[in-house]
Amino acid sequence: MWKVRLGNRLLATRANVRGLSYSTKSYSANFYYANGILNATNFANRNSGKYSIQFTPNYRLITGVSQRKTKAAVHAVEQHIERADLGFCHPVPRKESAETTSQIPFGVKPRKSAHIQGLSVVQRCLAGEKLSWKQISVPYFMLAKPHLTFLIMLSSTCSYVLAPGPTNVAAFLCLTVGTILASGAANAINMGREPLFDKQMARTATRPVVTGKITSQEAYTFAAISGTAGCAILYFGVNPSVAGLGLLNIMLYSWIYTSLKRKSILNTWIGAIVGAIPPLMGWAACSSLMDPGAWLLASMLYAWQFPHFNSLSHNLRTEYKRAGYVMTAFVNPQLNARVALRYSLLMFPICIGMSYFGVCDKYFSLDSSIFNGYLSYRSFMFWWQQHKNYSRATLAAGGPTKEAIAKASIYARKTFWGSIWQLPVVLALMMLHKQGQWDRFFHREEDEESSRKPHEFSG
Structure with a gap:
């Protein structure tokens, strides 16, 4: 930002302008200047007084400067511009002298070349630019879609806890790490395939492949490394069934689902299958896929996504x-x-089935119905408004009004946020009401004594 002073009096400040006018209570004048060092010799017919121009930080507010402009002031500025165009006014060559009062009170970083700016973080490192660990790691962290990956990991680990089989800390950790890596690989392939389409949406326009921080080829390389490591951890650390499900999910999401997004509305149903597989992975890590609880939990995740x-x-x-x-x-x-x-x-019959097949106790059906009812209510209001907006009578009358369309958007937003907290709450209730979870705390003494007696057989 430029700052012009007349002696000790601040006249005006303006960033990157050709003409500037200033006025105070006792004095008014107009000057033309160009970027460079400005001193008294730049001003025509203004030999008295000391003039200076200097940089000041943008965060420093300048006060006491009047912005009053008159026709005479504007005309004077135009005259100075004409004189400059004719060559009468030029910036003074940069010299270090007592007359030169221009200064930069803050450091100026050298501008990166266009060649460096257009490269990915890896290419910039190879070109010799020094980048911090944060500048390198954050784009790859965002490439894995951390929020979506966290939900997938949460569903698989909750399923592992709910399964009736014996738990193992090493297997649990391998399941967690392997699921995160496999999910990150699928998301990286998805981003690598869609940069031209993602940049057209505000929600996805800042993704690292779109902004050029990561190239599509680098995204595929990251996916290959992450996917191979994730499936290997699941295979050797858990079991082959879980590794096979992880590989299947990578293929479904990155290939079939991503391809269908531009061809058919069936992509939503395929995407729901992708979200239902992680609970199967968690259950298979601890028990058998033949258990009804595995498919009930997968069905719940499948239904929730719609x-x-x-x-x-x-x-x-x-x-x-x-x-x-x-x-x-x-x-x-x-x-x-x-x-x-x-x-x-x-969601209602699925949660009731969890109690019926002994995955959770009978109280889970009651507790979960409260939150399932809230989500159903929000979905019903969304559906009812859309039903009215696109009914035959409404379409015959010229279509829904702006108010009706806005109301449907409000109901849709409430449904979305209701689903955001409904899923983790229901999963927490599942673990809270797991069958046999509280038996060791609330068992009866007579049940304990009867369990110690040998069984008697008649006859």
């Missing part, structure tokens, strides 16, 4: 359409809301 994603895609339908993704939210808005409600209601 109210979660359909409500999210409703408010992002314009961006999805602009990017070329085929989503139910704009292809068939009524179906989008109806599917969200349908699978919200499906």
